[in-house]
Amino acid sequence: xxxxxxxxxxxxxxxxIQSVTALAQSTSSPYSMFGLGVLESSSAGPNMxxxxxxxxxxxxxxxxxxxxASYNGIDSLVSFFEVGIxxxxxxxxxxxxxxxxxxxxxxxxxxxxxxxxWMAASFGFSPYSSIGYKINTISxxxxxxxxxxxxxxxxxxxxxxxLGASVRPVKNLSLGVNAAYLFGNVTHAxxxxxxxxxxxxxxxxxxxxxxxxxxxxxVFDKTRLNVGLIYGSSKKLKTQNVTTIQTVNEVETLRKRxxxxxxxxxxxxxxxxxxxxxxxxxxxxxxxxxxxQFSNNYIHTRNSNRYSFGLEIPSLGxxxxxxxxxxxxxxxxxxxxxxxxxxxxxxxxxxxxxxxIPLNGWLSVVNVALELGQAGSLKNGLLRENFVNxxxxxxxxxxxxxxxxxx
Amino acid sequence: MKGxxxxxxxxxxxxxxxxxxxxxxxxxxxLILFSSCTKQSEFDLGKDFVDSQTRLKIIDTFRVDLSxxxxxxxxxxxxxxxxxxxxxxxxxxxxxxxxYFDLGFSNFQNIEDKAFYDSAAxxxxxxxxxxxxxxxxxxxxxxxxxxxxxxxxxxxLYNVRSFKYNSQPISTVEFYPxxxxxxxxxxxxxxxxxxxxLFNKIRDGDxxxxxxxxxxxYLKGFVVTSGSSENNAIIGFxxxxxxxxxxxxxxxxxxxxxxxxxxxxxxxxxxxxNHIDSDFSGTLLNSIKSSGNKKMASETEYKSYxxxxxxxxxxxxxPTLQDIFLDNNWKxxxxxxxxxxxRYSFEKFPLPQKLYIYxxxxxxxxxxxxxxxxxxxxxxxxxxxxxALTAFFSLDEILxxxxxxxxxxxxxxxxxxxxxxxxxxxxxHIGLSTDGYTSTFDRILFEGKKPPVKLRLYxxxx
Numbered sequence: 001x002x003x004x005x006x007x008x009x010x011x012x013x014x015x016x017i018q019s020v021t022a023l024a025q026s027t028s029s030p031y032s033m034f035g036l037g038v039l040e041s042s043s044a045g046p047n048m049x050x051x052x053x054x055x056x057x058x059x060x061x062x063x064x065x066x067x068x069a070s071y072n073g074i075d076s077l078v079s080f081f082e083v084g085i086x087x088x089x090x091x092x093x094x095x096x097x098x099x100x101x102x103x104x105x106x107x108x109x110x111x112x113x114x115x116x117x118w119m120a121a122s123f124g125f126s127p128y129s130s131i132g133y134k135i136n137t138i139s140x141x142x143x144x145x146x147x148x149x150x151x152x153x154x155x156x157x158x159x160x161x162x163l164g165a166s167v168r169p170v171k172n173l174s175l176g177v178n179a180a181y182l183f184g185n186v187t188h189a190x191x192x193x194x195x196x197x198x199x200x201x202x203x204x205x206x207x208x209x210x211x212x213x214x215x216x217x218x219v220f221d222k223t224r225l226n227v228g229l230i231y232g233s234s235k236k237l238k239t240q241n242v243t244t245i246q247t248v249n250e251v252e253t254l255r256k257r258x259x260x261x262x263x264x265x266x267x268x269x270x271x272x273x274x275x276x277x278x279x280x281x282x283x284x285x286x287x288x289x290x291x292x293q294f295s296n297n298y299i300h301t302r303n304s305n306r307y308s309f310g311l312e313i314p315s316l317g318x319x320x321x322x323x324x325x326x327x328x329x330x331x332x333x334x335x336x337x338x339x340x341x342x343x344x345x346x347x348x349x350x351x352x353x354x355x356x357i358p359l360n361g362w363l364s365v366v367n368v369a370l371e372l373g374q375a376g377s378l379k380n381g382l383l384r385e386n387f388v389n390x391x392x393x394x395x396x397x398x399x400x401x402x403x404x405x406x407x
Numbered sequence: 408m409k410g411x412x413x414x415x416x417x418x419x420x421x422x423x424x425x426x427x428x429x430x431x432x433x434x435x436x437x438l439i440l441f442s443s444c445t446k447q448s449e450f451d452l453g454k455d456f457v458d459s460q461t462r463l464k465i466i467d468t469f470r471v472d473l474s475x476x477x478x479x480x481x482x483x484x485x486x487x488x489x490x491x492x493x494x495x496x497x498x499x500x501x502x503x504x505x506x507y508f509d510l511g512f513s514n515f516q517n518i519e520d521k522a523f524y525d526s527a528a529x530x531x532x533x534x535x536x537x538x539x540x541x542x543x544x545x546x547x548x549x550x551x552x553x554x555x556x557x558x559x560x561x562x563x564l565y566n567v568r569s570f571k572y573n574s575q576p577i578s579t580v581e582f583y584p585x586x587x588x589x590x591x592x593x594x595x596x597x598x599x600x601x602x603x604x605l606f607n608k609i610r611d612g613d614x615x616x617x618x619x620x621x622x623x624x625y626l627k628g629f630v631v632t633s634g635s636s637e638n639n640a641i642i643g644f645x646x647x648x649x650x651x652x653x654x655x656x657x658x659x660x661x662x663x664x665x666x667x668x669x670x671x672x673x674x675x676x677x678x679x680x681n682h683i684d685s686d687f688s689g690t691l692l693n694s695i696k697s698s699g700n701k702k703m704a705s706e707t708e709y710k711s712y713x714x715x716x717x718x719x720x721x722x723x724x725x726p727t728l729q730d731i732f733l734d735n736n737w738k739x740x741x742x743x744x745x746x747x748x749x750r751y752s753f754e755k756f757p758l759p760q761k762l763y764i765y766x767x768x769x770x771x772x773x774x775x776x777x778x779x780x781x782x783x784x785x786x787x788x789x790x791x792x793x794x795a796l797t798a799f800f801s802l803d804e805i806l807x808x809x810x811x812x813x814x815x816x817x818x819x820x821x822x823x824x825x826x827x828x829x830x831x832x833x834x835x836h837i838g839l840s841t842d843g844y845t846s847t848f849d850r851i852l853f854e855g856k857k858p859p860v861k862l863r864l865y866x867x868x869x
Binding site: 030033034139146148190196201247252 | 454455457461462463464466467741817822825869
């Protein structure tokens with residue numbers, strides 16, 4: 001498996017560089033111009049195919065960083081190293097016209113392992129939100145009947161690196177915490193090629209964020225029922241704004257604007273059921289965006305709920321129960337948008353399908369998820385996005401770094 | 408290392424597990440390929456939600472003070488052009504042009520014993536330039552100078568300079584000018600007396616023709632002047648090297664007579680210059696020289712005059728531009744200066760295709776050809792490539808409404824305004840190239856009221 005190992009290392013280096021330079025542009029949606037941009041899902045590889053359902057699940061098959069209490073599910077014999085990427089094809093349409101584009105990027109890089117018999121830990125990197133758009137408008141030149149093309153563009157996003165740990169104080173109860181550092185920028189620009197100006201408004205964002213999780217396991221004979229709770233408090237983000245105007249022979253830093261960015265209080269509950277390698281789960285999550293205001297007159301924030309469900313069905317046949325067992329997944333998700341435009345919600349609805357394919361080697365599992373969905377709305381002259389999103393999560397077990405620690 | 412290696416042939420074993428590796432590899436490869444080229448796409452959709460911070464505006468109502476300024480003098484030596492004649496009209500007044508030159512000394516050929524003098528003539532060749540009425544005959548006079556052409560301490564001779572000459576011409580000529588003739592047409596002044604004298608001196612080896620010093624004292628120089636007040640044209644002749652000549656014709660009295668000639672070419676090109684007399688009396692520019700070399704357009708029916716050789720330059724000043732600093736949040740993206748010639752003013756004088764723009768220098772360059780009304784040097788604005796900035800010229804041949812010159816003065820203005828202060832006294836000057844000023848009478852009459860000269864600013868406010 002030498003070639004695969006080399007390839008994996010190459011891939012990681014490549015993605016690592018990508019994540020620094022280009023993660024910022026992982027979204028290409030006009031809606032990403034609002035607030036912190038488009039929020040990224042924090043579901044783990046297998047959960048992605050289950051409608052993103054994951055609050056009740058333990059980290060048995062992969063690192064489920066949605067609920068930090070889940071790390072306790074990591075077996076002492078297994079260490080995870082996971083890389084998730086996606087490729088998304090989106091068709092944008094209004095009532096009159098439509099356009100399509102493809103974009104792809106890194107979804108996360110995660111590690112999870114047991115540190116001591118009583119504690120498991122995880123650390124990783126993932127985007128929290130992302131911004132990426134470029135819109136050409138025909139603007140008029142005031143004081144004349146001339147027009148010109150003005151381009152609005154945005155990029156950036158908030159990323160997080162986290163370190164999490166989970167312990168089991170009493171039997172069947174796991175508690176966990178993720179300490180995340182949020183960092184990134186929200187950048188909006190206005191420019192014109194013909195009149196050579198470029199106004200760029202960058203807000204650098206950072207702060208620490210703590211998320212807490214709980215998981216309680218009920219065991220009835222061969223049936224297991226896990227109930228998970230997650231909580232994160234609202235947090236003001238530290239911001240620093242720089243606005244620069246660039247013309248043909250001048251660059252000037254303008255007044256510093258003060259934008260307030262905040263992440264909301266977040267609570268969630270999830271139930272996971274499993275029996276004979278069959279699993280099912282539901283999630284409910286609420287983010288209190290209503291208290292967070294953005295300085296854009298077009299939009300309003302509201303509390304947003306997320307509902308999801310997912311099923312995991314094991315393959316039939318001789319491999320059942322062995323490490324060669326394939327798992328098939330299906331799920332659905334409704335994410336209410338945290339913004340509304342003209343009181344029109346821009347909800348995110350998706351159906352997911354996927355599979356976990358075990359491999360007998362260094363690369364242990366490939367989790368594939370296909371997400372078919374819709375976001376936005378055609379009402380009030382708004383945009384609707386229809387998308388097909390292919391997620392690929394590569395799970396490497398016994399990563400050499402971790403293996404060494406154990407030797 | 409052992410010398411012998413044993414090859415083991417492995418039988419390929421079909422395995423599903425191995426096949427699975429292929430998928431991620433292909434998928435990742437595809438992603439990498441795609442991700443590098445589809446980061447951000449341009450959209451028209453979504454334009455309804457953008458929250459613009461910038462507004463692009465045009466303002467062209469800043470006051471532009473238009474005036475005409477005049478040069479005290481213009482250097483006209485060494486331009487390779489001899490301009491002679493006179494021309495007048497009601498707008499730009501009357502102009503008379505004379506050209507001065509001298510002859511070059513050389514060791515003249517020996518004249519044979521059997522040589523007999525025939526005739527002599529000064530030869531002038533058209534250079535293709537003319538103004539005025541070239542359909543009527545033109546009369547010119549040739550005079551001998553009574554003092555040598557000398558530049559004194561200065562390296563140039565100017566349009567105001569003159570040298571004494573004998574009021575009695577040594578030759579006159581009247582002809583129908585053909586300045587645009589393709590063939591090497593000439594105008595010749597017959598100078599038989601002078602020719603005979605020279606012929607004899609050369610034949611006799613007179614010291615007046617054997618020593619350069621004596622020669623220059625003997626033939627100090629010549630001036631061609633307008634020969635009649637009836638003339639209403641100025642004709643250009645080629646004054647580059649060897650193009651103005653004195654030819655002495657003679658023949659050898661042999662059994663078969665042989666025609667011969669002696670050619671004496673014009674002397675140093677730096678000693679050839681055009682003297683210009685301009686008279687604005689009877690025009691609105693009357694007394695411009697006595698009023699500080701400047702007339703505001705308001706004194707000249709809201710028009711500004713621009714002309715080569717008479718040294719008229721159009722000047723614009725922006726007295727209220729400083730007011731733009733009352734508001735802080737803006738940037739000038741583009742600045743255009745738009746001037747229109749007075750309608751129907753350019754039928755006889757075709758509009759110059761190229762027009763230049765000058766700023767007052769912060770250092771007064773003594774060597775500068777053009778100066779502002781206070782005598783400070785002015786120099787051409789240049790573009791990013793350091794080439795002289797010229798106007799975009801549009802000629803509306805059908806209606807004449809859209810005939811205008813547009814200068815893009817963005818970089819000048821943004822540079823001038825960088826310190827949040829604009830010196831409105833300095834202004835900009837519009838005119839021909841320096842060559843145009845020293846060798847042509849090209850002219851434009853600019854309109855100052857309907858429509859006014861416009862400074863059009865495209866600026867971004869934020």
